[in-house]
Amino acid sequence: MSVSSPTPSLTLARSLPYGVDELVEMGPFELFRSQSETGSTEAKVDAMKRLSVVAFAIGEEATLSTLLPYLATVAMKQPPHEDELLINMASELQKIVPYLLKGSQALPILPILERLSAVEETVVRDEAVKAINHIAPEIEDGPVLVSMAKRLVGADWFSAKVSAAGILPVLYKVSGDDELVNLMKEVAQDDTPMVRRGAAANLGHFMSHMKSDLEGMVPILQQLCRDEQDSVRLLAVATTAQLGNSFTGQPELATQVILPIVRAGSTDLSWRVRNNLAKSFSDVATNLGIGGMEKFQKEQALVMACFVSLLQDIEAEVRASAVGHLARMVHWGGADLFASHLQPLLPGLADDIVMEVRSKCALALMDSSEGGTLEDETILQAFGPLLENFLMDEFSEVQLHVLSNLPKMSRLLEKMNGVVSSILNMAKANNWRVREGVAKLLPHLADARGVDFFSQVLLEPAWLNLLQDTVAFVRNAVVASVGQLVTVTGPAWFSSNIIPRHSNIYDQSPNSYLMRNTIIQSYIEAAIALGDTSEEAGSEVWQELMNFILEKGLADKVPNVRMVAAKGLSRIMVSSPSHSSFIQGKIKPLLLEHMDQETDDDCRHFQDMTLSAM
Numbered sequence: 001m002s003v004s005s006p007t008p009s010l011t012l013a014r015s016l017p018y019g020v021d022e023l024v025e026m027g028p029f030e031l032f033r034s035q036s037e038t039g040s041t042e043a044k045v046d047a048m049k050r051l052s053v054v055a056f057a058i059g060e061e062a063t064l065s066t067l068l069p070y071l072a073t074v075a076m077k078q079p080p081h082e083d084e085l086l087i088n089m090a091s092e093l094q095k096i097v098p099y100l101l102k103g104s105q106a107l108p109i110l111p112i113l114e115r116l117s118a119v120e121e122t123v124v125r126d127e128a129v130k131a132i133n134h135i136a137p138e139i140e141d142g143p144v145l146v147s148m149a150k151r152l153v154g155a156d157w158f159s160a161k162v163s164a165a166g167i168l169p170v171l172y173k174v175s176g177d178d179e180l181v182n183l184m185k186e187v188a189q190d191d192t193p194m195v196r197r198g199a200a201a202n203l204g205h206f207m208s209h210m211k212s213d214l215e216g217m218v219p220i221l222q223q224l225c226r227d228e229q230d231s232v233r234l235l236a237v238a239t240t241a242q243l244g245n246s247f248t249g250q251p252e253l254a255t256q257v258i259l260p261i262v263r264a265g266s267t268d269l270s271w272r273v274r275n276n277l278a279k280s281f282s283d284v285a286t287n288l289g290i291g292g293m294e295k296f297q298k299e300q301a302l303v304m305a306c307f308v309s310l311l312q313d314i315e316a317e318v319r320a321s322a323v324g325h326l327a328r329m330v331h332w333g334g335a336d337l338f339a340s341h342l343q344p345l346l347p348g349l350a351d352d353i354v355m356e357v358r359s360k361c362a363l364a365l366m367d368s369s370e371g372g373t374l375e376d377e378t379i380l381q382a383f384g385p386l387l388e389n390f391l392m393d394e395f396s397e398v399q400l401h402v403l404s405n406l407p408k409m410s411r412l413l414e415k416m417n418g419v420v421s422s423i424l425n426m427a428k429a430n431n432w433r434v435r436e437g438v439a440k441l442l443p444h445l446a447d448a449r450g451v452d453f454f455s456q457v458l459l460e461p462a463w464l465n466l467l468q469d470t471v472a473f474v475r476n477a478v479v480a481s482v483g484q485l486v487t488v489t490g491p492a493w494f495s496s497n498i499i500p501r502h503s504n505i506y507d508q509s510p511n512s513y514l515m516r517n518t519i520i521q522s523y524i525e526a527a528i529a530l531g532d533t534s535e536e537a538g539s540e541v542w543q544e545l546m547n548f549i550l551e552k553g554l555a556d557k558v559p560n561v562r563m564v565a566a567k568g569l570s571r572i573m574v575s576s577p578s579h580s581s582f583i584q585g586k587i588k589p590l591l592l593e594h595m596d597q598e599t600d601d602d603c604r605h606f607q608d609m610t611l612s613a614m
Contacts, residue, residue, distance in 0.1 A: 028057040029066055036074065041082050048085050051092035055100055063100060068108045075115045083121045090116050090127040094134045106135050107144060114148055117163035118155060125159060129166035136167070142175035153183045158192045165198030169205035181213065188220045193229045200224045200235035204242025214246060218257050225261045230270035237265035237273060241280035243287045251289045255299050258288055266306035271315040278310045278321035282328035291332045304333050304341040311345055316354040323349055323360045327367035335374055343382050350386040359398045362390045366405035369412075376412055383409075384416055391422035396431040403437030406444065413448035420445065427462040432471040439466045439477035443484035451489050455497060464501060467522070468515065479521045483529035491530060491541040498526075499544065506552065513558040520553045520561060524568030531576035543582055546572070550590045554607075559600040566606035573613035583614055 026034070032054045035047035051071075055063045071089065074081060090113060097106045113135070116128035136145055149171055152164035165187045172180040184206050188199035203224065207217050224236035240258055247254035262284060265277040277284070285303050290296035307329055310322035326349075330338050349361040365383050368374060374382075390402045403423070406413070413420060423445070427438045442463055446454040454463075467478045486494050502519050509515035523545045530542040553565025569591070573583065591607060598604045 028054045029062065029070075032067075033070060041085075045082065045084050045088060048088040048092065051089065052095035055096045060100055060105070063096070064105065064108060068112070072108075072112050072115075075112045080119055083124055086116055086119065086121075086124045087127045090124065090131045094131045097135045098138045103138060104141060106139055107141065109135060110139070110144065110148055114152065117152065117167075118157065118160035120157075120159055125163050126166075129163050132167045133170040136170050136174050140174060142177055145171045145175055146177050146179055149180060149183055153186055158190075158194050161187050161190060161192070161195040162198040165195065165202050169202050169209060172206060173209040176211075178213075181210070181217070185217070185220055188224060193227075193232060196224065196227060196229070196232045197235055200227075200232050200239055202239070203236070204239030208242060208244040208246050210246065215253070221257070222261070225264065230268070230273055233265075233268065233270065234273040234276040237261055237268075238276040238280050240287060241283035245287075247287065247289055249289075251293065251296060254288045255290060255296065258284065259299060259302060262303060262306050266309045271313070271318055274310060274313060275315065275318045275321050278313075278318050278325070280325075281307055281310065281322060282325040282332060285329065285332050292334065300333060300337060301341070304329070304337050308341050308345060311342075311349065316352075316357060319349070319352065320354065320356045320360055323357055323364055326361065326364035330364075330368040331371055331373045335378065338368075338374065339378070346382060346386060350389055355395045355398065358390070358393060359395070359401055362387075362393075362398050362401040363405065366402065366408050369409045379409070380412060380415055384419065387416070388418040388422055391419065391426060396429075396434050399426065399429075399431075399434050400437050403434065403441055406441055410444040410448050413445060420449065424457065424462060427466060432469070432474055435466060435469060435471070435474045436477045438462065439469075439474055440481060442466075442478075443481045443488055446485060447488045451493055454489070459497065459501075464505070467502075467518065468505065472514070475518045476521075479518060479525055482522045482525040486526050486529045491535070491538040494526065495537075495541045495544060499523075499541075499548075503548065513556070513561050516556060516558070516561050517564050520549060520565050520568065523549055523553075524565075524572060527568075527572045528575045531572060532578060539579065542576070542579060546582070546587060550587060550594075554591070554594045559603055562598070562600065562603045563606055566603055566610055570606065570610040570613045573610060588614055 032047050032050065035043050038044060055067055058067065071093075075086070075089065080086065093109055093113065097109065101109070110132070113128045113132050117125050117132065119125060119128075139145065149164055149168060152160045152167075155161060164183065168180055168184050168187075171177075172184075184199065184203065187195050188203060190196055190199070203217070203221055207214060207221070210217065221236065221239070224232055224239075227233050227236065240261055243258075247257070262277070265273055268274050268277075285291070285307075288299070288303065290299055293300075307322065307325075310318055311326070313319050313322070326342070330342060333341070346361070346365070349357060352358050352361070365386060369379050369383065387402055390398050393399055403426070406419075406423075409416075423438055423441060426434055429435055429438075442454075442458060445458060449457075463478065466474055469475050469478075485498070489497075502522060506516050506519040509519075527542055527545045527549070530538045530545070549565050549569065553568075554562055556562050556565070569587075576583070588611070591611060595604060595607050595611075598607060
């Protein structure tokens with residue numbers, strides 16, 4: 001199948017001394033080469049962005065015989081081309097493997113990427129490394145890959161060695177050649193800090209692929225973690241999070257190797273090292289493989305003590321990074337370590353002067369309450385007072401973390417009077433996102449505290465006020481909660497308490513079509529929730545809702561309201577198979593009557609959709 005040439009771009013047309021007709025007649029490769037050889041940087045970059053398109057257009061054979069040799073000359077040029085052009089070359093080459101060039105056919109690409117991985121500009125090298133890591137698993141030619149790694153490691157300039165560190169983990173995973181182990185050790189012990197940084201960043205991934213001689217790499221890891229440069233140490237301590245299952249079945253070795261690194265990293269003089277460890281602390285702890293093992297209680301306590309040190313760090317950024325792992329560490333350590341190490345810290349974290357720490361702490365408490373690690377009494381005692389403080393925080397982000405996650409603790413809301421009172425007060429908050437969060441939470445409160453509590457405390461000041469909020473997102477949050485409220489309270493209560501009040505709001509809003517839309521939408525959600533019910537009470541309420549939508553929604557004076565009603569009816573028809581007799585006997589005739597009188601095309605369209613759904 002022939003592929004047409006890429007359409008000439010405006011940049012191309014302006015850069016080449018050809019007419020439009022001449023450009024169209026040129027072949028894809030000639031067009032690409034002509035544009036790449038112009039004096040315009042913009043035109044050359046534009047051409048390189050179209051590299052993969054050109055390759056697919058000329059096909060596999062021409063790509064191998066013509067395009068790739070040309071790209072090799074471009075990559076080898078001294079001084080190098082513009083950085084943006086080289087970045088796009090590396091990026092585009094990834095797109096043709098394995099879709100155009102498969103297996104060993106991609107070998108000619110490696111010298112190009114090898115050259116790009118040795119240039120001085122970091123972003124170009126990074127893209128070249130990414131491309132090599134993408135292509136290497138497709139090639140699976142161990143000797144070629146190892147030879148390339150040797151050349152990069154043996155280069156005189158540091159840039160090639162840094163790139164070598166980035167590709168060694170993937171090359172080792174593909175080939176399993178032991179020579180690559182020696183190459184990784186060589187870059188890890190290089191005199192240049194930039195090279196050691198590259199090794200430190202990738203050593204964890206490399207070790208995660210090793211099936212033997214893992215202990216031989218341990219001294220290298222430990223040496224990097226003790227490096228005189230903090231920029232090397234911070235990457236080395238974080239790489240322990242990448243070890244994965246390297247120490248599976250060897251918890252003794254894991255504790256001997258990783259624990260000293262964790263202990264030293266948590267008390268390092270450089271806050272950047274401590275911060276990098278804090279960012280991945282729960283992954284590091286998991287890689288130890290000792291969670292929940294009674295044999296290693298002393299080691300577990302030591303890990304938790306290191307975590308506590310980070311939670312109490314003098315640098316706010318370190319505390320914020322550490323508290324982001326609080327929930328996972330609660331589940332990792334269990335209830336006993338939580339009570340002895342973490343629970344005493346919670347009041348201080350919840351009252352931290354830095355908003356980000358409080359915000360992440362609020363989220364962590366909500367996540368810690370899931371999973372069954374902590375008993376309900378512990379959660380009520382340890383979290384209850386803190387949640388009240390979070391809900392009164394001066395920053396809405398802290399409040400929202402609690403509001404949006406409180407459904408995780410809905411089973412306990414019955415015993416959290418202070419929290420419920422705070423939520424009720426927040427229904428009048430100035431920030432609309434807070435009011436939206438309250439609206440989403442109301443059905444959960446009805447479920448936890450009972451229908452009587454909802455009727456007496458939440459219905460008038462919260463539900464109905466938020467339903468009539470000036471911000472559409474808040475109103476929509478109430479509408480989206482209607483279905484759950486029907487399920488929680490039952491159709492009979494909904495019919496006697498909600499429908500009369502909603503209908504009254506509709507009747508008292510002759511000049512606000514948005515408010516009438518909101519009521520119609522709330523009835524649509526309620527009808528969908530009751531669509532499958534076979535109970536008599538549920539069917540009666542469903543019919544009551546349908547009568548309102550048909551008689552008032554479809555007859556409203558504003559087309560937008562009629563359209564919302566018609567669109568909602570089509571959704572209701574799909575979810576209400578058990579009401580076919582009522583649909584055919586009453587809804588269909590009324591709908592046809594409204595269609596005859598409808599003057600708006602959009603309304604007729606959605607009415608027709610509803611008719612088709614019956």
